Amino acid sequence: MDTPLADVTTPEVARALGVSLPAAHQALDELGVPRTGRGTVRRVDANTAAQLIARRGSTPRSSRTSSELRVLAALSFSPLGLTSFRAIAEKAGLSPTTTSRLTPRLAEERYVEQREVKTASGRAHRGIRWFANSRVWPADVREAVRATRLPRRQVKQTAALPPELHHLFWNADVATLDPLASGSYLAGRLLDAPDLRAWQWALSNLPREAVETAVERRGVSAQTRALVRNWWRDES
Numbered sequence: 001m002d003t004p005l006a007d008v009t010t011p012e013v014a015r016a017l018g019v020s021l022p023a024a025h026q027a028l029d030e031l032g033v034p035r036t037g038r039g040t041v042r043r044v045d046a047n048t049a050a051q052l053i054a055r056r057g058s059t060p061r062s063s064r065t066s067s068e069l070r071v072l073a074a075l076s077f078s079p080l081g082l083t084s085f086r087a088i089a090e091k092a093g094l095s096p097t098t099t100s101r102l103t104p105r106l107a108e109e110r111y112v113e114q115r116e117v118k119t120a121s122g123r124a125h126r127g128i129r130w131f132a133n134s135r136v137w138p139a140d141v142r143e144a145v146r147a148t149r150l151p152r153r154q155v156k157q158t159a160a161l162p163p164e165l166h167h168l169f170w171n172a173d174v175a176t177l178d179p180l181a182s183g184s185y186l187a188g189r190l191l192d193a194p195d196l197r198a199w200q201w202a203l204s205n206l207p208r209e210a211v212e213t214a215v216e217r218r219g220v221s222a223q224t225r226a227l228v229r230n231w232w233r234d235e236s
Helices: 010-017 021-031 046-056 066-076 085-092 096-108 139-147 163-169 183-191 196-205 208-215 222-231
Strands: 112-121 123-132
Touching (some): 010 021, 010 046, 021 046, 066 123, 163 183, 163 196, 183 208, 208 222
């Protein structure tokens, strides 16, 4: 007979989430976990705590703040880079205000950097993206980022293919391409394109199963498979 998992206290939840104790109490309130009286430690069953941590992400104890680790992890787990503070915030599970304050500060320390990248969408053009600069991270920061778990992304499976990517489907009726019904076809064409925005849209909007089916087909490069693995690393 399996031994049941022990309950988890609210301070333990707060440490795992990398948030203050009041913020942890608020998270448990949202789950409907009953409050206890003064002098009694509030507890939650281990399975519920694990689901909460998986949904909101978690950070280990570190010399860097929880929010800093989330920014570094969001960029570290985004091999294509991220275009804006809002994009970083969405992946890190933070507010845009927080990321707009922390990211420039981390850039001053050279922990993150902006790079010019060339994308193709009918014609080549250049854009600026944020990237992790892990080469300069101390070993303890590198380990802490590796141990950071970002919130599970809510995949927008009903999103329509944006007009700037229509040219990649020159031989198909774009209006009939549904992300759910035609997911693996869309993924195969988008991940084969020399366009960072095509890869980003595919990995953010298509069902994971569809992408996995596409990358397992013959002819898909090892680099593309590695890109997909890196993109989903924070969900493992």
